Amino acid sequence: MADATFSSYGHGGDIWTASVSAGLNPEEILDFSANINPLGPPPGLFDYLTEKLPEIVRYPDPECRGLQAAICQRYNPAGDILAGNGAGELIYLLPRLIAPAPVLLTAPTFTLYEKAARAAGCEVTYYMSDHHHDFSLDMDGFCREIIRAKPGLVILCNPNNPTGTLLSRKEVLAAADACDNAGSLLAVDEAFLEFYPGHDEITMLQEQKKGVVVLRSMTKMFALPGLRLGFITGDSSLLKRLNRLRDPWSVNALAQRAGEFVLADDSFTARSSALMATTAAAFAEKLRSVPGLTVYPPSANYIFLKCTTIKVSALQQKMIGKGILLRNCSNYHGLDDSYFRVAVRGLEENERLVRALHQALK
Numbered sequence: 001m002a003d004a005t006f007s008s009y010g011h012g013g014d015i016w017t018a019s020v021s022a023g024l025n026p027e028e029i030l031d032f033s034a035n036i037n038p039l040g041p042p043p044g045l046f047d048y049l050t051e052k053l054p055e056i057v058r059y060p061d062p063e064c065r066g067l068q069a070a071i072c073q074r075y076n077p078a079g080d081i082l083a084g085n086g087a088g089e090l091i092y093l094l095p096r097l098i099a100p101a102p103v104l105l106t107a108p109t110f111t112l113y114e115k116a117a118r119a120a121g122c123e124v125t126y127y128m129s130d131h132h133h134d135f136s137l138d139m140d141g142f143c144r145e146i147i148r149a150k151p152g153l154v155i156l157c158n159p160n161n162p163t164g165t166l167l168s169r170k171e172v173l174a175a176a177d178a179c180d181n182a183g184s185l186l187a188v189d190e191a192f193l194e195f196y197p198g199h200d201e202i203t204m205l206q207e208q209k210k211g212v213v214v215l216r217s218m219t220k221m222f223a224l225p226g227l228r229l230g231f232i233t234g235d236s237s238l239l240k241r242l243n244r245l246r247d248p249w250s251v252n253a254l255a256q257r258a259g260e261f262v263l264a265d266d267s268f269t270a271r272s273s274a275l276m277a278t279t280a281a282a283f284a285e286k287l288r289s290v291p292g293l294t295v296y297p298p299s300a301n302y303i304f305l306k307c308t309t310i311k312v313s314a315l316q317q318k319m320i321g322k323g324i325l326l327r328n329c330s331n332y333h334g335l336d337d338s339y340f341r342v343a344v345r346g347l348e349e350n351e352r353l354v355r356a357l358h359q360a361l362k
Contacts, residue, residue: 015029030349041262042222044261071231083259084231106126107129111333134163139171150183151182155188173209176212180209216233280300304339305341326341
């Protein structure tokens, strides 16, 4: 399991726990464990939120009307919309819709899915991806397992976290058909998909299929993890049931305003995905120069790696001594203490990481 001294909650971005363990101030840590857009938020957001700060004396709109309108204008989703306090809140609500029916996940995948399912009292089963072929998913076999097991909920992460493997729309639609056959709800988590330049050809946002919901995080692309913002689209009756499980004021006023602001700039996502395509490829190539590392092909703003010389928990200790935090992936189902993930950051920061890895692994 990942070292709790660096990440007691089992996810990236916990510079607070890491700083206590390393005896550093949080500001001294270069965080490669959280996958956030290196461009930061769209220009002008901080001034805009300062202008809107007086709104915190009122309750936020429980319907998120302005934010929902901005989401519709930007993405034109086929289904209805429900905003959440980050995609994490919505992930935790989904298993409650089908509990105590079982949840089927691929492995390895985002650890929050299992935590949410267990919290709802659901049994969790896994379908393993092929580690001999860059952790690709055998979709035909996965669909057969859906039909055989008839789970209450199936969750697909596209691109997958932490492996970066990408599914085509045809593959996701095949899983949707299998879920329809089995009477299962399918949730497609597209938290990082906008970082992929061809995301419009893959996204399920404009596909209206009964029993399918699509999750989007707004914290990664728009660099808003401290505000917590995400949304889900799907069938109206299903989202109404989901909404009844939710705190009516879970999305605070400033988060709603931030969402409205960042979605108004159509060019920001295009700039970010174009930058990521070149930066991630160059970063992966430099990481391949480090002895003892296997580097998996990136599709988003993070890179999945395997260390063949020392345990990642030991590597993590060495790197935090240099003020750098890695994401140990040993708490992902199906992975051991040889796998880790790094965010794609700015050019100078990426080069600093490569130099530090060379020193740590020589």
